[in-house]
Amino acid sequence: DLAQIGVTGLAVMGRNLARNLARNGYAVAVHNRSYERTRRLVDEFGHEGTFVPSESMADFVASLARPRAVIIMVKAGGPTDAVIDELVPLLEPGDMIVDAGNAHFADTRRREQALRAHNLHFVGTGVSGGEEGALLGPSIMPGGSPESYRTLGPMFEKIAAVVDGTPCCVHIGPDGAGHFVKMVHNGIEYADMQLIAEAYDLLRAGIGATPAQIADIFRTWNTGDLESFLIEITADVLGHVDAETGQAFVDIVLDQAEQKGTGRWTVQSALDLGVPITGIAEATFARSLSGHAEQRAAAREAFPSTSGGLTVQDRDQFIEDVRLALYASKIVAYAQGFDHIEAGSAEFGWNIDRGAVSTIWRGGCIIRARFLNRIREAYDENPSLKSLMVAPYFAEAVNAGVPSWRRVVVAAAQAGIPTPAFSSSLAYFDGLRAERLPAALIQGLRDNFGAHTYRRTDRDGTFHTQWAGDKKEYSA
Numbered sequence: 422d423l424a425q426i427g428v429t430g431l432a433v434m435g436r437n438l439a440r441n442l443a444r445n446g447y448a449v450a451v452h453n454r455s456y457e458r459t460r461r462l463v464d465e466f467g468h469e470g471t472f473v474p475s476e477s478m479a480d481f482v483a484s485l486a487r488p489r490a491v492i493i494m495v496k497a498g499g500p501t502d503a504v505i506d507e508l509v510p511l512l513e514p515g516d517m518i519v520d521a522g523n524a525h526f527a528d529t530r531r532r533e534q535a536l537r538a539h540n541l542h543f544v545g546t547g548v549s550g551g552e553e554g555a556l557l558g559p560s561i562m563p564g565g566s567p568e569s570y571r572t573l574g575p576m577f578e579k580i581a582a583v584v585d586g587t588p589c590c591v592h593i594g595p596d597g598a599g600h601f602v603k604m605v606h607n608g609i610e611y612a613d614m615q616l617i618a619e620a621y622d623l624l625r626a627g628i629g630a631t632p633a634q635i636a637d638i639f640r641t642w643n644t645g646d647l648e649s650f651l652i653e654i655t656a657d658v659l660g661h662v663d664a665e666t667g668q669a670f671v672d673i674v675l676d677q678a679e680q681k682g683t684g685r686w687t688v689q690s691a692l693d694l695g696v697p698i699t700g701i702a703e704a705t706f707a708r709s710l711s712g713h714a715e716q717r718a719a720a721r722e723a724f725p726s727t728s729g730g731l732t733v734q735d736r737d738q739f740i741e742d743v744r745l746a747l748y749a750s751k752i753v754a755y756a757q758g759f760d761h762i763e764a765g766s767a768e769f770g771w772n773i774d775r776g777a778v779s780t781i782w783r784g785g786c787i788i789r790a791r792f793l794n795r796i797r798e799a800y801d802e803n804p805s806l807k808s809l810m811v812a813p814y815f816a817e818a819v820n821a822g823v824p825s826w827r828r829v830v831v832a833a834a835q836a837g838i839p840t841p842a843f844s845s846s847l848a849y850f851d852g853l854r855a856e857r858l859p860a861a862l863i864q865g866l867r868d869n870f871g872a873h874t875y876r877r878t879d880r881d882g883t884f885h886t887q888w889a890g891d892k893k894e895y896s897a
């Protein structure tokens with residue numbers, strides 16, 4: 422019998438996606454560059470469902486029912502192109518190639534266009550949830566043609582996470598839309614993690630709590646508005662003790678955060694689109710800073726600590742302040758991320774429904790959180806919301822948090838504790854709500870040194886002042 426869908430690339434993500442499909446009753450063709458992995462999958466998990474293993478790509482393709490659906494789960498970049506090049510001559514018009522890796526959306530757009538010329542569907546698909554999600558139910562963000570979604574959608578919706586009876590999978594939009602949304606998801610993931618890390622750092626310095634005690638604080642937070650997967654696993658990681666040394670695990674890990682690049686892509690794209698995603702950018706740069714070990718060593722020597730540390734009068738109030746600062750900053754990060762999605766959607770003509778995106782991020786993915794329900798409600802109520810922050814629920818939450826947010830940022834600045842994400846989110850908030858911004862002065866300077874012109878508050882038109890001469894104003 423022919424398989425209904427195929428997976429090539431059987432490292433842990435591909436293997437778990439294949440198993441998820443098989444466990445849900447689909448006959449799954451499986452293939453890997455080296456057959457060993459394919460054999461091991463069938464040996465270990467063959468009892469879970471129907472796997473159709475092949476050694477060669479040609480046999481793999483031949484084992485699929487038409488129109489063929491092939492999921493490729495290999496490294497982004499060159500390896501993905503290599504697999505596509507191998508597949509294309511073996512496929513027929515109407516067949517579908519699904520790239521479920523973390524590809525750059527621009528690559529996905531290029532590939533989609535190239536394959537369309539062969540009458541093949543190329544479906545760049547974001548998949549979030551790590552190893553466990555891939556196996557038990559990820560959040561799935563497919564791009565590509567609506568036609569391809571008619572075949573793939575039911576399968577993807579079956580294997581995706583489910584929240585309140587709704588699968589965490591929706592057709593995001595054409596060509597690169599799925600990978601774009603997955604990229605922004607990862608950017609938000611970076612911001613979420615940086616905010617959590619700053620909260621931990623502040624608590625540790627402020628109340629002198631041990632990692633285990635802070636784990637308990639996060640556990641408590643996870644019963645309220647902040648409830649989310651990342652807060653939950655923060656408690657796990659902080660509570661973990663290194664078996665070898667008996668020390669808190671977090672104290673024996675090298676403090677240099679790595680990245681595979683999706684956060685960087687998010688920031689790059691936001692720069693191109695002119696969207697201020699400052700929380701995500703600071704989170705990404707904070708990782709870079711952490712990695713510059715030699716520079717850090719030199720700076721430690723040049724600038725020994727002069728602050729008296731963080732003195733907290735009221736322990737409970739401080740914990741609550743940090744919680745509210747975290748929540749307000751998190752709202753900023755999501756507001757910025759959804760602005761980024763809106764800008765990408767407009768630029769590339771994707772027509773992305775932000776309410777649908779928040780719906781499928783409620784489960785399965787790394788940033789899954791209780792408050793995504795609130796985001797969904799906000800977009801349900803007003804699909805063309807100007808900023809998530811001004812939706813009634815979020816505006817109220819931010820307003821309630823502002824005094825705490827300011828106290829925390831002030832305390833951190835005074836104690837010399839770096840809080841790039843907390844601080845920049847607060848600055849974004851203040852920038853957004855300012856009556857007048859000093860951008861007016863920047864316009865004046867630009868006009869002064871480069872005749873770059875400016876607009877006036879009191880009448881239409883573009884103007885230039887003759888700075889070097891009579892200082893008369895001219896209509897430009």
Ligand code: 6PG
Binds near residue numbers: 549679683786787
């Ligand atoms: C997910 C994750 C995943 C990502 C890791 C690592 O949604 O399942 O986003 O796709 O690869 O989180 O990312 P970094 O190595 O860049 O931190």
